[in-house]
Amino acid sequence: MKIKLGGYGVLKNYVGPAENGREIDIAESKPIKDIIKEMNIPDGMVMLISVNDEQKNFDYLPQEGDDIKLIPPISGG
Amino acid sequence: MLAYGGKILRINLSKGKITTENLSEDLIKNYVGGRGFAARLLYDELKPGVDPLSPDNKLLIASGPLSGLFVPGAGKTTFASKSPATGSYGDSNVGGMLAPEIKYAGYDVIILEGKAVQPSYIYIENDKVEIRDAKKYWGRGAITTEKMLKEDLGEQFQIATIGPAGEKLVKFACISHDFGRQAGRTGVGTVMGSKNIKAIAIRGTRSLKMKDPKLLKKLSSDIIAIGQKHPNTKLFIEQGTASVTNWSNEQGAFPTRNFQSGYFEDHKKISGDVMIKETIVTNKACFGCPMACGKYAKTRKNNRDYYVEGPEYETAAMIGGDCAIGNIHDLTYANWLCDELGVDTISGGSVIAFAMECYEKGIITDKDTGGVKLKFGDIDSFEKILRQIVNREGIGDLLAEGVRVAAAKLGQNSGKFAMEVKGLEISGYESRKAPAMLLSYMTCDIGGHHNRAWAITHDIAVGRDKIEGKAPKVIELQHQRPIFDMLGCCRLQWVELETPLDYYSQVLTAATGIKFTLDDLIKASERVWNLTRLFLIRESKDFSRKVDYPPARFYEEKVQTGPTKDSMATKEQVNQLLDEYYEFRGWDKDGRPKAEKLKELGL
Missing domain, CATH: 1.10.599.10 (Aldehyde Ferredoxin Oxidoreductase Protein, subunit A, domain 3)
Incomplete structure (x- = not known):
């Protein structure tokens, strides 16, 4: 199953830029939190997940062709 | 001198003397503007050792070279002085519309020095600068005063004002502007109060010249376009800075019960998504901002509606988590109280959280609080102690000095949990x-x-x-x-x-x-x-x-x-x-x- 994955801010260093998400092949659907872990992104670096421009939670199971963008925390005030 | 106002406006309140000076090229090249100008001028002009609340201290209001231009968010103003909280350089920054108006009036920096003989406000309309009587406004809340001055002078005037906390020299008094934005930190409102200045009202009608307006417009349009593509624009428009509240708790970084913990069990009741459902009325932007991260909110208490901009993340952290106020309506009301009374929500929250812990440990007793049972999570006792601080009554008179001074007086090892560095209370991250x-x-x-x-x-x-x-x-x-x-x-x-x-x-x-x-x-x-x-x-x-x-x-x-x-x-x-x-x-x-x-x- 192929999905597109990219990140904003510091997350570009782990998965490349969101505006040009890289295609990855996953053998089976698994929660997005597991994919984040496999990408060696430290816990806490992802604040929000956008899938096809809709916010999803960390347990979301990606579907074929999803465009997934990872968003780091904002700096709050 | 393109893009700059070109002048420093100096107002000696003791002598009633008003003068202007040209900006120097050296100051521009080496210090750029805003905080840079303020730091250089204060270092040069203040004698070492001056009492921050004496007429010898100065309060600087500084715009920057981009303020008022066609640049996204170019509405930031720096207030700076020798801080009564730290005894050293202090500044605090506020958004809104003030800095552009200072520039349109022809100035980059306004320096207030000396002390007015009676409660006064500063009236500026281009070259017309006056120190006016402010008895009518003295004692009033900051939000109320801004509304009154707008009604008296005209909607076009931009207002910066202190609340009763600044008048009573509470060491963490803020300066308020645009109905809910504050230069909150380092006691700049305290210094303004020490000078008997209730407010500054300013109106400018000049235009600013630029070297290459076409290029500037193109660059600024690019900045806007970059931002519009970014998902955080939507996030900030929906929730503002409060969108980070849940994440901060998940990281164990949310100050809770005077930094005893980094996780507030009720944080989901005060987060940005709860604000959307419960309190936000509309969005509010600073000068030239395409993002409008200010959340204008409403709550109701004792049969009255209260309108306030916020709570921002820092208020959620320092009053919500640190004082354990786990209800969005109580938190919104606490935010309004601080804004109207002219108290920095960061230091104010920290001071009251410190007092709550002292009460829990028996270091402060009912005798000190006038019978107020000061407990974490209790909005009523929060309000009572806040009012004691602002009125400098009972234990409030000591707490009004900030946690460092209060701990030194209270003793019993309370300095260990007086959460400050250099005398300024720490803001919203458990570290x-x-x-x-x-x-x-x-x-x-x-x-x-x-x-x-x-x-x-x-x-x-x-x-x-x-x-x-x-x-x-x-x-x-x-x-x-x-x-x-x-x-x-x-x-x-x-x-x-x-x-x-x-x-x-x-x-x-x-x-x-x-x-x-x-x-x-x-x-x-x-x-x-x-x-x-x-x-x-x-x-x-x-x-x-x-x-x-x-x-x-x-x-x-x-x-x-x-x-x-x-x-x-x-x-x-x-x-x-x-x-x-x-x-x-x-x-x-x-x-x-x-x-x-x-x-x-x-x-």
């Missing part, structure tokens, strides 16, 4: 498992404040237990982020929406016709950082690295609950962080800039 963030608080030039170097994501990226290697990132941020306080422009388009930083040197060059590179701006920012350090050294008796130590709670006591439970820094780690920081800064082992560093910076 025992975030050494870069801890170092950021320790070394911030105005005291315990987060916004010079928000470094917690660096801790997460490279390892939260790692000490070595944190200082260079903190220093890099301490130079980058304050550039925006010099430009008079909001940093969110850069830090949250990923506009490349070098856009701003290009914008500045297009506006002023003076060639500024990004390196020039970073060097100017480092110059200001070292200058404010010299200010601190000049004002300190027995100066040593101890000025940079965090409160003992951070290195003597473990976090009690949540994801960072049982974490703690050690004294050795604190010193290790400082050793590395001083070395990278070119400072000696006590934290004094070395001669070669000062020479390199032209200081």
Whole structure:
């Protein structure tokens, strides 16, 4: 199953830029939190997940062709 | 002098004398504007050792070269003085519409010096500058006063005002503007109150000339376009800074019950998504902002509606978590109380959280509070103690001095949990498992404040237990982020929406016709950082690295609950962080800039 994955801010260093998400092949659907872990992104670096421009939670199971963008925390005030 | 107002307006309140001076090219090239101008002018003009609340102190209101131009978020104003909280250089920044109006009136900086003989306000309409009687407004709330002045003078006037806290010289009084934005930190409102100045009302009708308006418009349009594509624009429009509340708790970084913990069990009741459902009425933007991160909210209490901008993340952290107020309507009401009374929600929240812990431990008793049962999570006792502080009644008179002074008087080891650095209460991030963030608080030039170097994501990226290697990132941020306080422009388009930083040197060059590179701006920012350090050294008796130590709670006591439970820094780690920081800064082992560093910076 192929999905597109990219990140904003510091997350570009782990998965490349969101505006040009890289295609990855996953053998089976698994929660997005597991994919984040496999990408060696430290816990806490992802604040929000956008899938096809809709916010999803960390347990979301990606579907074929999803465009997934990872968003780091904002700096709050 | 393109893009700048070109003049400093000096108002001697004791003599009633009003003069103007031309800006010097040296000041522009080396200090850019805003915080840079304020730091240089205060260092040069204040005699060492002046009492911050005496007529000898000065209050500076500074715009930046981008303020009022066609640049996203170019509405930032710096208020600066010798701080009554720290006894050293202090500044605080506010969004809204004030700085553009200062520029349109023909000025870059307004200096208030001396002391008015009676409660007064400053009236500025271009060249017409007057010190006017303010008896009608004295004693009124800050939001109320702004409304009255707008009704009396006209909607076009931009207003900065203090509330009763500033009048009563509460050490953490803020200056309010635009119905809900504050220059909250370092007691700038206290200094304004000490000068008998209730408000500043300003109206300017001049235009600003630029070197290359077409290029500036193109660059600014690019900045807007970059931001519009970024998902954080939507996030900020929906929730503002409160969108980080849940994440902060998940990281165990949310100050709770006077920093005893980093996780607030009721945080989901005060987060940004709850605000959307419960309190937000509309969005509110500063000058030239396409993002409108201000959340104008309404709550109802005792059959009355209360309108307030917020709570911002910092208010949610310092009143919500730190005082354990876990209800969005109570928190919104507490935010309104602080805004109307003219109290910084960060220091105000910290002071009351400190008092709540003292009450819990029996250090403060019913006798001190006048019978108020001061408990974490209780909005009624929060309000009663806040009013005692503002009226300087009972224990409130001591608490009005801030946690450092209060702990010194109360004793019983309460200094350990007086959560301040250099006398300024620490803002909203629990940092025992975030050494870069801890170092950021320790070394911030105005005291315990987060916004010079928000470094917690660096801790997460490279390892939260790692000490070595944190200082260079903190220093890099301490130079980058304050550039925006010099430009008079909001940093969110850069830090949250990923506009490349070098856009701003290009914008500045297009506006002023003076060639500024990004390196020039970073060097100017480092110059200001070292200058404010010299200010601190000049004002300190027995100066040593101890000025940079965090409160003992951070290195003597473990976090009690949540994801960072049982974490703690050690004294050795604190010193290790400082050793590395001083070395990278070119400072000696006590934290004094070395001669070669000062020479390199032209200081």
